[in-house]
Amino acid sequence: MVGVIQLRVDNRLIHGQVTLAWVGYLDVERLVVANDEVALDEFQRMLLPQSARGVPTAVLSITDAVKFCRDPLRGERVMVIARQAEDAFQLMAEGLPAASVTVGNAAPEPGTEFVMVTRSVAVTKEQAAGYRALAESGVPVFSQLMPTDRPVDFIGLLAKKSL
Template identity: 60%
Template structure:
């Protein structure tokens, strides 16, 4: 699967995605990719409703890597492990955009940007993505300049 727009955002579908990003990228379909979310019937029902009319699927990683949607889809991974598993399974995004990653209660995290919380385990996941040859950037909104995410991790000692 090439040409896919891949975003790590643990809030999944929200206004920044459905308005700013889809319009900027010209995406016409959203795919939420996370095994836990895909196994939760309530989230499978509510997330497409949050997509403001955009066709939306909620899939496991295994389901997602078997699909080929073309270049008008945005895949939203909940965490860097999901993103790495997608890349490992054959998804070839031009870049992985790390957007909003809110702190998870009970975790020891570092705020890498004002909107991205990273644990040591998450940092290892982002580095695996970069090592797989996929550029990883932090970019909250389309108008923001993308920042090299591994450099941000380096600055924070992660």
């Protein structure tokens, strides 16, 4: 089975922080982008692996990402990147073998009522409920932009913002 080293919520998907900082810090052998819309977009399926700077990359639907990461024949260290909070919730509900969720960047979605929980993370009330449900099920949820940043309990941040 794949060793999911990190499930990261980051709407930017693959970018410099991921490829230059996180991949080396976590000794990641493969990136998996998990989002149903992105998996159907031929342009993004071509572009994202090129953005990964040589790190093998798969761009998959939520369901296919879970299957990929649960494959007992794979033995890679994988970072799964979810575009939106809802992707992370669905990945975990479908059985992604991730020990924790790290919220890196979540830009506000147009037309939604959101609260900026950190300078780079916007959360709706519905998303806050999803993060709390993950935490209540025993999955730690952190906020951390860079490996050099101290991971911060995300549920505590939500509480400070009355979410």
